[in-house]
Amino acid sequence: MTVTDYLTALPADRAAELRLVRAAIRKALPKGYEEAVAGKVIAYQVPLAVYPDTYNKQPLWLAALGAPKTTLTLHLMPVYGSPVLLRQLQDGFRAAGKRLDIGKACIHFKRADDLALECISEIVAGMPVSKWVAIARSAVHPSRVL
Secondary structure (H helix, E strand, C coil): HHHHHHHCCHHHHHHHHHHHHHHHHHHHHEEEEEEECCHHHHCCCCCCCCCCCCCCCCEEEEEEEECCCEEEEEHHHHHHHCHHHHHHHHHHHCCCCCCCEECCCCCEEEHHHHCHHHHHHHHHHCCCCCHHCCCCHHCCEEEEEE
């Protein structure tokens, strides 16, 4: 399935909101990541050719967009393990006057306007592939301190 297929299969209003967030992510996304449909989400991932040693043998996700039954989701993986990035996200939402509805790394939203897209774009842009892979490697092999 392609990203176009994924979006076409959604109700028009939900697809339109995901397209807006997708555009912001793609604009900020550093070179080297690939966009792909992975299960029930659009993932922005490190290709296995670049980093094949993932714990689950699947590409390493930086971010993902989903459309479960009642909400839309943005999985922003770097905030899961980084108190600094989580604080940046919280501060960015607060500054934008937005309510942050987040689990560990999954932001729930109904409309793109619910998100602090500028802040999200900054977090995405600040994570080049080499840095994200280094973080992943250090998590799997703690002796390889960054």
